[in-house]
Amino acid sequence: LNKVVDSIRVKNIIKNSLSMNKIFYTKYFFSSLFMAIFALTIPVFSNLFYDKLVPSASISSLFGVAIIVAVFIVFEFILRTSKDIYQSITARQDDVDIDIAFLEAVLYSKKKNGRSMSSAFVLWNEFQKIKPVLLNSIF
Numbered sequence: 001l002n003k004v005v006d007s008i009r010v011k012n013i014i015k016n017s018l019s020m021n022k023i024f025y026t027k028y029f030f031s032s033l034f035m036a037i038f039a040l041t042i043p044v045f046s047n048l049f050y051d052k053l054v055p056s057a058s059i060s061s062l063f064g065v066a067i068i069v070a071v072f073i074v075f076e077f078i079l080r081t082s083k084d085i086y087q088s089i090t091a092r093q094d095d096v097d098i099d100i101a102f103l104e105a106v107l108y109s110k111k112k113n114g115r116s117m118s119s120a121f122v123l124w125n126e127f128q129k130i131k132p133v134l135l136n137s138i139f
Contacts, residue, residue: 013098020097021090028090031083038076045069095131102127 018025048065 013094013101016097017090017094021093024086024090028083028086031079031086035076035079035083038072038079041069041072041076098131 045065049062052061
């Protein structure tokens with residue numbers, strides 16, 4: 001019983017989720033990191049544009065910097081899309097794992113305590129109602 005109860009604790013849910021989806025969370029972290037770095041391109045571009053390029057009237061430098069900024073914006077869009085994909089993959093896997101762990105705990109507790117199947121169904125429905133709140137607060 002302790003093994004089943006431990007499997008549905010929040011600490012163990014997070015630990016199991018991180019260990020099973022290590023690759024996806026690593027990709028998610030690096031895409032978020034590069035997105036934060038690429039998000040700085042617009043302020044740097046506007047600062048460079050108004051402080052250096054406009055007063056010196058250097059048209060060729062303006063086009064060079066604008067092309068670099070456009071490339072960074074495209075990469076940021078690609079990273080944002082990949083981050084959403086990684087997040088949906090890990091969320092789907094975590095959702096299934098949490099459902100399985102909770103259902104095992106409910107069924108094991110039903111066998112142990114002799115509860116009826118209707119009480120297990122009520123517990124399952126209540127868990128499905130609070131699961132989005134639980135997952136959004138954890139991940």
